[in-house]
Amino acid sequence: MSAPRRPSDPSGLERYYVLTGGRSGPGGSASSLDVATLIVSLTAPVTGTQHEHEEILRRCRDPLSVAELGAHLGLPFNILAVLLADLLEAGRVEARDPIPAHDAGRGPDLALLEEVLSGLQRL
């Protein structure tokens, strides 16, 4: 892979172009990704793969949100979503969307709200 480990132009559009192979916008399975979606590695990082892919697998041994990943890797959401789509398609990570208060057709999730409440009350 030709992507530099330490890009000389870290915030530049050029870096994003290299990382994503010029692809834009989250496609396929990553299109529903949320900033609060938790990413969990399903396989160990393999050296030799693209540095950022490896870095994601390493950081997501324990579940980590897309927002935290973006902040740690210095990548905007839309670029990260493209990388995560690769990993999701390859079955190397699992994505868990945030739990909504209401599930379509299933009504309000009172048990969830109670769980949130007791967690807050312990703070």
Next chain:
Amino acid sequence: MDFKGFDHPGRPAAGGTRSVKVMIAGGFGTGKTTMVRSVSDIKPLTTEETLTQASADVDHLIGVADKTQTTVSLDFGKISLNESLMLYLFGTPGQERFWFLWNGLFKGALGAIVLVDTRRLASSFRAIEEMERLDVPFVIALNVFPDSVNHPIDEIRDALDLSPHTPIVACDARDRASSRDVLVALIHHLKERSDVALETR
């Protein structure tokens, strides 16, 4: 750090940890970043999104990557509610007109806190309108500044044109317990809405 996810390929990884999200909205300078910071377990972070829009709308205050690209940043923090449930808090970008460009920013949120500075009520009008339009349940948190005047709640409710059901609580966004209490008020509000929904079935 352990490797529990890697020991059993094909099985669900790393326990059943899940997340919920709450949005913190309100006008510029109402204390959104302060609240995220005070209540978070982790050092608050910032994540960015590159939004594309017509160049005519570009705002020179928010950093423009090129004619049609705008970078919007989101402050966020997290609270471990228990071993397997994380609460993520996102302070929305001050410019509400970008909210609709960020697809799904409010989707899946339990609800929102709208911060209001009573010295400048109008600065949070747009945030309230957007919550109503997006159908996101919310509570109003009056962030008390040293020279804030103590207005009767009913006057504030009228001035903000709020429904009688929308809770209004006072807070000090710099204080962890006070910010936590606003979150508790939001969850109570969501439970009450749930009760109503169940009754009307």
